[in-house]
Amino acid sequence: MNKRLEKALETIAKKHRLFDTLSERKTSEDFNEVSVWCVKSALEEAYQQGFKDGQKQ
Numbered sequence: 001m002n003k004r005l006e007k008a009l010e011t012i013a014k015k016h017r018l019f020d021t022l023s024e025r026k027t028s029e030d031f032n033e034v035s036v037w038c039v040k041s042a043l044e045e046a047y048q049q050g051f052k053d054g055q056k057q
Contacts (some may be wrong), residue, residue: 008046009022012042012045019036
């Protein structure tokens, strides 16, 4: 995964309050209880971003 994609995914995760970071800490902080609607909205945003990026090529 390239740095641009990592940054985009981390931004989406933070925006939708899924995680503070997507970096592994190997602690209990790596686990987070989130609602289905938060995961759904984050996945929708990531899909839309990928679609937009694909159209630019």
